[in-house]
Amino acid sequence: MSARLARIGTAVLCMAVAGFAVWRSVPVLGFALAEREAGESGDITPLRPFAAILETGALAEASLQSAIAQGQSSDTIKADIRLLTRRPLSSSAWLDLAAARLAAGEGMVEVVKALRMSALTGPNESVLMASRALFALPLWTALPGDLRRRTAQDIAGGWERLETSDKLVMRLTLSTAPAMRSELAPLLRQADGMDQARLDDLGLGPAGPAQPEGSAP
Numbered sequence: 001m002s003a004r005l006a007r008i009g010t011a012v013l014c015m016a017v018a019g020f021a022v023w024r025s026v027p028v029l030g031f032a033l034a035e036r037e038a039g040e041s042g043d044i045t046p047l048r049p050f051a052a053i054l055e056t057g058a059l060a061e062a063s064l065q066s067a068i069a070q071g072q073s074s075d076t077i078k079a080d081i082r083l084l085t086r087r088p089l090s091s092s093a094w095l096d097l098a099a100a101r102l103a104a105g106e107g108m109v110e111v112v113k114a115l116r117m118s119a120l121t122g123p124n125e126s127v128l129m130a131s132r133a134l135f136a137l138p139l140w141t142a143l144p145g146d147l148r149r150r151t152a153q154d155i156a157g158g159w160e161r162l163e164t165s166d167k168l169v170m171r172l173t174l175s176t177a178p179a180m181r182s183e184l185a186p187l188l189r190q191a192d193g194m195d196q197a198r199l200d201d202l203g204l205g206p207a208g209p210a211q212p213e214g215s216a217p
Helices: 002-041 045-052 057-086 091-103 108-121 126-142 145-157 164-175 178-190 196-201
Strands: none
Touching: 057 091, 091 108, 091 126, 108 126, 108 145, 126 145, 126 164, 126 178, 145 178, 164 178, 178 196
């Protein structure tokens, strides 16, 4: 009799545990459905209640923050475009548009278009050149040749506007990207105002002597 009661008790306990697990999994399933709905509609309202639930709180908060950031980028793009319809020669607005497009995950084709327009409308504004150089340098491998040359010119022209921390970031970036370093160094040496002291600040030593034609490297 006692053995039978023990088996019944164990069965009841297992059923209770299983039922509890199913019950606690319901919010997770509900969140998955709400997240899918939010992704299709663009409305994040259905996700908000799940932020207060233990099982889904962290996931919901992450999804909400991601959606808000994307929405802010989208709003920034719209605001920049509205400004540019009134001030198409605003080089800073074109740079802001490039940054907003990058943050929104738009393709590099669109980012490059806005960056190129910033360079065309404000080629010699030192403050803007410094900002454009800081923005463009991490994108080096995705930039076409004309914007790589433009980035070198922006570094040289905006040098006095760069903070010491900005120059340090550039130096670290170049130290971890040998290909970028080898491509950027000769462009900087050709840029006006980029003397050896400034190149040294970026960790770019003097260029080696030219090899005679036909000699071994």
